[in-house]
Structure formats: structure tokens, C-alpha cells
Amino acid sequence: MTAYFERLDDSRFRATRCVSGAWNVEEQHVAPALGLLTHSVERAFADRLADGRQLSRLSFDILGVLPIDVVEVDTRMVRPGRTVELVEAALSHGGRPAVTLRAWLVAPHETGELAGDAFPAMPSIDELDEWTGFDEWPGEFVRTVDVFGRRLEQGRAQAWLRPRIPLLEHEEISPTVRLLSVLDIANGITPRFPPQTTLFPNVDLTAHLFTQPQGEWLGFDTTVAYGPTGLGVTHTVLHDERGPIGTSMQSLMVRPGR
Structure with missing residues (x-):
């Protein structure tokens, strides 16, 4: 297979074996599904994005596991507006919602003189070695991603990632969609x-x-924390080759033993 999904029509997609893993090789790794939802939002609201609106926050809830099968995506406007809009997308299998997305679209404003951040810089791709940390994970998906990185300490790493195959065959995607197609990898x-x-x-x-x-390359500066009662978080500062571009958070269910 040469893509994560095959488009069947405007709203239905067939997952390929390239999405396999990581907790169960017969289920989808959710990362490509997050990219598919983001791509569907960009297509559904392309007129808003063409007017300059920007994706500001993308919040995904994972409601259940996904078999490697046909999935369907529905989108809708939740809150229209002139300067800020809330949109929603849901990915389902067999009529059962599995992942939802709510995203804010924000109108642009000139703030070049105010731009800046205090996030630590990432090493360049050339400064890092090819990453072997995914060898401990099963499934095809993690083997479709180029990774260069380094582990700084237990629960802390920096890495540059790039998917080697497209989200959809013969279909252009934005750099934002490319980011969301691999972002869930941060937890692993x-x-x-x-x-x-x-x-x-x-x-x-x-x-x-x-x-x-x-x-094409996305930088992850990732820190993982586990608490004493089965909760955890994975926090990532996101970079492209210009510098920091945002952050992501994942809420974890931590369970000892398998």
C-alpha cells in the first residue's frame, strides 16, 4: 500500500495496513485518523481558510478503537462568526463514533511586531542520529515515518519526524494536516x-x-509524566524548521503490567 487511506467518496475512506498498530496490530494507530479529520475540516471549510482564517486549536477525543476498515467522516459548523468560528468533525466506523475533533478557526491580524516565544530551541535534523526508539513498538504505522532524534533522559526526548507515504493517494494535504497525521506518535x-x-x-x-x-519535517520536544493513581500526560513543544510553532498535550491512562 502507498497511502494510509483510500478515498471511496466525499465522506468514506478505506484504511490500509499502513495504519496498523501500535497497541494492537489489528487496529488503527489513531495518528493518521487525526490527520484525516483535520484534512476533512480543511476541505469542508476551504472558503474560510481561503479568506485567511487559521486553525488555532484542534482538540481530539478518542472514543474507542478503530479496526482497519472503512470509516466515515462528517463535518459541521458549530459556531459561525466574523472573527472566530468553531467547527466539528467526527470519524465513525459502522455508525459508531470513534474520534471527534473540535477546531477553532481564527481570523488573522497583523502582530509581526509582537511575535516571539521563549521555548527552548531544537537541534537541527543534521545534529541528530536516525531514531531506533520505535523498534520496541509493533505495527506498520511507526515504520512509515522517518525519524531522527535523541533521548535526553527518562521521559524526555527531541525528534524530527516526516511521514514517508501520503495520507491519501493522489491528494494534496497541507503542512498542518501532515503534522496532525503523525502528532499522536509523541506519546510513544x-x-x-x-x-x-x-x-x-x-x-x-x-x-x-x-x-x-x-x-515537511516536524520537530517534537516531548516530556512524559506519570502520576501515582493511573493518570499521565505527554507534553510536546512543536517545531518546524523555522522554530517553535505550538504545543500539544495528551491525557494518558497508565496501567502497570500487560
Whole structure:
């Protein structure tokens, strides 16, 4: 297969084996599904984006597992407006919602003189070695992504990622969609304990962008924390090759033993 999904019509898509893994190789890794939802939002509201509106916050809730099968995406406007709009998308299988997205579209304003951030810089791709940290994960999806990175300490890593195959065959996607197609990988970049001994699936993912991504490579500066009562978070500062572009958070269910 040469893409994560095959388009069947305007709203239905067939997942390929390239989405397989990581907790169960017979289920979809949710990362490409998040990209598919984002792509569907961009297509459904292309007129808004053409007017200059920007994706500001994308909040995904993962309602259940997805088999490697046909899925359907529905989109709708929740809150229209002149300067800010809230849109929604839902991905379902067999009539059962599996992932939902709510995204804010924000009109642009000139703030070049105010732009800046205090996030730590990432090393360049050339400064990092090819990443082998995904060898401990099963499934095809993690093997479709180019990764260069380094582990700084337990639960902390920096890495540059780029998917090697398209989200959809013969269909252009934006750099934002490319980012969301791999962003869920952050939870598996630097687990505090190996997935063979510890479960830590995420139930959501929320990305906040303060500038729109550019280019193919995406930088992840990721920190993982587990609490004493089965909760955890994966926090990532997102970069493109210009510098920081936003952050993401994933809420984890941590369970010892498998």
C-alpha cells in the first residue's frame, strides 16, 4: 500500500495496513485518523481558510478503537462568526463514533511586531542520529515515518519526524494536516517504561498552534509524566524548521503490567 487511506467518496475512506498498530496490530494507530479529520475540516471549510482564517486549536477525543476498515467522516459548523468560528468533525466506523475533533478557526491580524516565544530551541535534523526508539513498538504505522532524534533522559526526548507515504493517494494535504497525521506518535517517542511492560494509551490530544506549520519535517520536544493513581500526560513543544510553532498535550491512562 502507498497511502494510509483510500478515498471511496466525499465522506468514506478505506484504511490500509499502513495504519496498523501500535497497541494492537489489528487496529488503527489513531495518528493518521487525526490527520484525516483535520484534512476533512480543511476541505469542508476551504472558503474560510481561503479568506485567511487559521486553525488555532484542534482538540481530539478518542472514543474507542478503530479496526482497519472503512470509516466515515462528517463535518459541521458549530459556531459561525466574523472573527472566530468553531467547527466539528467526527470519524465513525459502522455508525459508531470513534474520534471527534473540535477546531477553532481564527481570523488573522497583523502582530509581526509582537511575535516571539521563549521555548527552548531544537537541534537541527543534521545534529541528530536516525531514531531506533520505535523498534520496541509493533505495527506498520511507526515504520512509515522517518525519524531522527535523541533521548535526553527518562521521559524526555527531541525528534524530527516526516511521514514517508501520503495520507491519501493522489491528494494534496497541507503542512498542518501532515503534522496532525503523525502528532499522536509523541506519546510513544519516549515512554517512561517500555510498552511491553506498561500500558499508557492516550484518550485525547489537543494541539495549540501560534503559527501555521511549514515544510515537511516536524520537530517534537516531548516530556512524559506519570502520576501515582493511573493518570499521565505527554507534553510536546512543536517545531518546524523555522522554530517553535505550538504545543500539544495528551491525557494518558497508565496501567502497570500487560
